[in-house]
Amino acid sequence: xxxxxxxxxxxxxxxxxxxxxxxxxxxxxxxxxxxxxxxxxxxxxxxxxxxxxxxxxxxxxxxxxxxxxxxxxxxxxxxxxxxxxxxxxxxxxxxxxxxxxxxxxxxxxxxxxxxxxxxxxxxxxxxxxxxxxxxxxxxxxxxxxxxxxxxxxxxxxxxxxxxxxxxxxxxxxxxxxxxxxxxxxxxxxxxxxxxxxxxxxxxxxxxxxxxxxxxxxxxxxxxxxxxxxxxxxxxxxxxxxxxxxxxxxxxxxxxxxxxxxxxxxxxxxxxxxxxxxxxxxxxxxxxxxxxxxxxxxxxxxxxxxxxxxxxxxxxxxxxxxxxxxxxxx
Amino acid sequence: xxxxxxxxxxxxxxxxxxxxxxxxxxxxxxxxxxxxxxxxxxxxxxxxxxxxxxxxxxxxxxxxxxxxxxxxxxxxxxxxxxxxxxxxxxxxxxxxxxxxxxxxxxxxxxxxxxxxxxxxxxxxxxxxxxxxxxxxxxxxxxxxxxxxxxxxxxxxxxxxxxxxxxxxxxxxxxxxxxxxxxxxxxxxxxxxxxxxxxxxxxxxxxxxxxxxxxxxxxxxxxxxxxxxxxxxxx
Numbered sequence: 001x002x003x004x005x006x007x008x009x010x011x012x013x014x015x016x017x018x019x020x021x022x023x024x025x026x027x028x029x030x031x032x033x034x035x036x037x038x039x040x041x042x043x044x045x046x047x048x049x050x051x052x053x054x055x056x057x058x059x060x061x062x063x064x065x066x067x068x069x070x071x072x073x074x075x076x077x078x079x080x081x082x083x084x085x086x087x088x089x090x091x092x093x094x095x096x097x098x099x100x101x102x103x104x105x106x107x108x109x110x111x112x113x114x115x116x117x118x119x120x121x122x123x124x125x126x127x128x129x130x131x132x133x134x135x136x137x138x139x140x141x142x143x144x145x146x147x148x149x150x151x152x153x154x155x156x157x158x159x160x161x162x163x164x165x166x167x168x169x170x171x172x173x174x175x176x177x178x179x180x181x182x183x184x185x186x187x188x189x190x191x192x193x194x195x196x197x198x199x200x201x202x203x204x205x206x207x208x209x210x211x212x213x214x215x216x217x218x219x220x221x222x223x224x225x226x227x228x229x230x231x232x233x234x235x236x237x238x239x240x241x242x243x244x245x246x247x248x249x250x251x252x253x254x255x256x257x258x259x260x261x262x263x264x265x266x267x268x269x270x271x272x273x274x275x276x277x278x279x280x281x282x283x284x285x286x287x288x289x290x291x292x293x294x295x296x297x298x299x300x301x302x303x304x305x306x307x308x309x310x311x312x313x314x315x316x317x318x319x320x321x322x323x324x325x326x327x328x329x
Numbered sequence: 330x331x332x333x334x335x336x337x338x339x340x341x342x343x344x345x346x347x348x349x350x351x352x353x354x355x356x357x358x359x360x361x362x363x364x365x366x367x368x369x370x371x372x373x374x375x376x377x378x379x380x381x382x383x384x385x386x387x388x389x390x391x392x393x394x395x396x397x398x399x400x401x402x403x404x405x406x407x408x409x410x411x412x413x414x415x416x417x418x419x420x421x422x423x424x425x426x427x428x429x430x431x432x433x434x435x436x437x438x439x440x441x442x443x444x445x446x447x448x449x450x451x452x453x454x455x456x457x458x459x460x461x462x463x464x465x466x467x468x469x470x471x472x473x474x475x476x477x478x479x480x481x482x483x484x485x486x487x488x489x490x491x492x493x494x495x496x497x498x499x500x501x502x503x504x505x506x507x508x509x510x511x512x513x514x515x516x517x518x519x520x521x522x523x524x525x526x527x528x529x530x531x532x533x534x535x536x537x538x539x540x541x542x543x544x545x546x547x548x549x550x551x552x553x554x555x556x557x558x559x560x561x562x563x
Contacts, residue, residue, distance in 0.1 A: 003369045007362060008355065107353030111406075114347040116371035116413070118339030 001117055001125040012095070013133065020137070024144065031148040034074055038151045041066040047154050050240055067155045077152060078164070085167045087141060088176035089205045095130060096184020097197040100325060104192040109328065123325045127185060127318050131178060138177035145169045159241030160299045163213065166243075170303040175310030180205050182314035182321070189324035212309060218245050220305045221298055228289040230278060231267045241296030249278075252286035262289045331416065343373055346410030346418040346448075351426060352403045356395025360388050360405050367409050379412040386438065400431025404438065411442050418443070420452040424459060432456070436463050461485075461539040469546050476546040481539060488542045491519045493532040503527040509545040520545040 038044065046063035049055050100123075103109040113119040146169035153165045160166060167176070183204050187197040223245055230249070248259040258281055265277030278287065294302070333341050354363060360383055368374045383390070386404050394402055403423055410418060420439075424432040440463055443450055454460055460467060460481070467484060469477040477484070488508070491501070496510065496517035505524040510517060520541065521527075527534050556562065 001369065004366050007358070007366065011357075106356070107349060107351060108355055110347070110349035111353050111355075111409075112370070114342060114345065115367065116339075116343050116373070118342055121339070 001122065002129065004112075005126055005129050009130070016091075016095075016137070020140070027144070027148055030077065034077075034148075034151045037070060037073060038154075041070055043067065043070060043151075043154070047240075070151070070155045074152060074155070078156075081149060081152070081164055081168055084145065085164060088138065088173055089180045089202060091134060091137065091177050092180025092182075092184040092201050092205060093198045095134065096181035097188050097201050098194050099126065099130060099185050099188055100321070100328075101188030101192055101194045101197040104188075104328060105194055119325050120322065123322045127321070130181065131314075131318070134177050134181050135174055138174040139171075141177075142168075142170055142173035145173070157240060158243060159296050161241070161243030161294055161296060161302065166299075166302070166306075167209075167213070170300070171307045172303050172310075175307035175314070176209065178314040179208070179310040179317075182317035183208075186317040186321040186324070189321045189328065192328070208313070212306070216309070217302065217306065218243075218294070220302050221294065223292045223294055226291050226293060228262070228291075230263050230283070230287055230289060231265050231269070233266055243294040243296075245292045245294065247289070247291035247293075249281070249283065249287060250290045251282075251284050252288075256290075257282055257287065264289075343371065343413065344416045346413050346415035348403075348406045348410050348418075348420045348423050350421045350423075352399075352406035352423065354394045354402060354406055354409075357393050359391050360394055360397075361390040363394065363405065363409060364412070367412055371413050373414055375412050375414055379408050382408050382411070382438070382442070386434075398431070400427050400435065403427060403431070403435050407435065407439060411446075411448075414446065415448055418448050418450045420450065422453055422455070424454065424456065432459065439463065457540040457543050467539070467543075469543055471547050477543070484542055485537065485539050487523055488537050488545075489521055489523050489527065490535040490537050490541065491517075491521055491527065491532040492535070493517060493529075501527065501532065502529055508542075509548060 043063065043066045046059075046066065049059055050063055100109075103112065109119075112122060117125075149165055149169055153160050153162070156162065156165075158165075160169070166172065180201065184197060184201040187200040187204070188194070191197050191200060246259070247262060249257045249261060249263050251257055263278055263281075263283075269277040276285070330341055331344060335341055355366075358366065361380075364376055364379050364383075367379075368376050380390075383405065386401070386408075388397070388401055388405060394405055397405070407420075407423065410420075424435055427435060436459060439450070442448075452460075452464065464481055467477070467479065467481050468475060491504075494517070495512055495515055496519060501521070503523050503525040504519075504521045504527060506522045507519050508522060509520045512518075520537065
């Protein structure tokens with residue numbers, strides 16, 4: 001059975017590895033050049049230094065300036081990162097969906113399921129081997145991406161918890177890829193044709209991913225709130241690496257005056273008409289900046305929860321797929 | 330099946346060889362790889378005999394079976410099914426898509442190998458002449474209803490065609506049942522099942538082929554009409 005699985009999919013495995021190698025050949029030089037620039041701008045220590053609240057103003061300015069220069073040079077790569085998060089679903093489309101659907105479409109299920117092994121074992125071995133290969137593939141991809149995207153996320157304010165970078169790195173891609181493959185396999189057992197199975201996989205994957213990302217992920221842990229004064233000198237105090245869910249300016253009684261914004265005025269600052277800074281918005285004395293956020297140090301906890309959700313979904317789908325395989329005529 | 334339920338019984342699979350319609354095989358596998366695959370998938374597997382058989386048939390071992398002709402592919406599928414040394418061999422219209430020559434060769438190698446092993450073969454086909462040549466026992470189905478069942482030799486022996494004066498449905502000596510009757514003004518042609526010699530000199534008695542018998546029974550079965558689905562008058 002293992003021999004058969006290898007013989008059937010070796011070409012596909014070869015092309016997958018080729019694609020991965022091509023991707024690496026493209027991304028590794030970019031990653032190296034990013035790291036080179038990063039150390040040229042002396043940004044290597046900035047993350048640690050800025051984490052200290054008593055950091056010297058000069059260091060902070062130097063770091064921010066360096067981050068800005070780095071961002072100007074490389075921020076277009078964030079677009080590449082968006083493209084890269086589609087890779088798990090591609091694995092699901094080309095490895096998952098045809099696994100059963102192709103056999104049924106070509107009629108070969110009638111050949112292989114009437115041999116001595118029986119279809120349950122056929123399904124378990126096949127799903128198991130493809131699943132294991134996919135986990136290895138996704139782990140390489142996830143760790144490689146963590147390395148690649150690290151300078152970009154350090155330079156960006158939102159850090160690793162941000163929407164797209166979070167999905168790209170760490171162990172979450174393992175969950176996504178396994179889920180995509182399992183969804184493809186299951187769709188193949190339900191619709192039994194490759195194209196419909198691939199279409200359903202694509203739609204289902206996007207739907208579930210978006211739902212988890214938007215509805216579930218912000219609530220994995222109770223979000224924290226933080227407030228900043230409106231008046232202050234120097235650069236605004238920011239929380240680097242935290243994932244800000246909502247922010248705004250509130251009056252002392254807690255009413256939200258301006259959503260999705262932050263205000264900072266110099267101490268005793270007056271507007272051009274001589275009124276107190278911010279009073280044209282309706283701010284009362286004692287108003288403050290407010291934000292709801294997930295702290296940066298929850299990254300691995302969130303990765304773990306996200307991965308667990310998708311692995312659990314994948315296991316469920318594979319279980320249903322095995323059950324379906326036993327019923328296909 | 331051999332005293333066991335066939336549902337969910339993986340053990341039972343070892344006793345069955347199955348060749349599906351259009352003989353599906355992995356088209357990018359070579360015949361020799363398929364023999365190896367079969368060896369990995371089955372506990373009982375006679376690879377040596379299968380190789381010999383395929384060699385005798387002139388099947389190239391290192392070409393993908395998708396590039397073989399339909400007849401050769403059917404031969405490979407049959408050889409793979411026989412390699413399991415099954416007690417029961419199920420063939421679902423194995424020769425339907427083959428040309429007459431390939432059909433004859435397929436049935437010949439089927440008969441040859443089955444004669445050696447004593448395997449039971451259950452074969453479905455529309456080609457009545459082939460059935461007459463290879464089958465011992467026949468079941469005729471029409472719209473999943475059994476129309477006729479019996480040993481082929483007996484079926485041919487006990488049916489006769491009678492030609493004589495116009496027949497009005499009365500009993501004829503030696504005739505058990507009239508299967509099919511067609512009439513002209515003065516003459517009737519009957520296909521009958523006999524239970525003794527027909528001695529009435531009014532009737533000319535002719536032997537029938539298996540095809541005549543099967544067609545008579547099939548024509549006798551009611552055909553389902555679909556006038557309402559087509560929206561036309563019956």
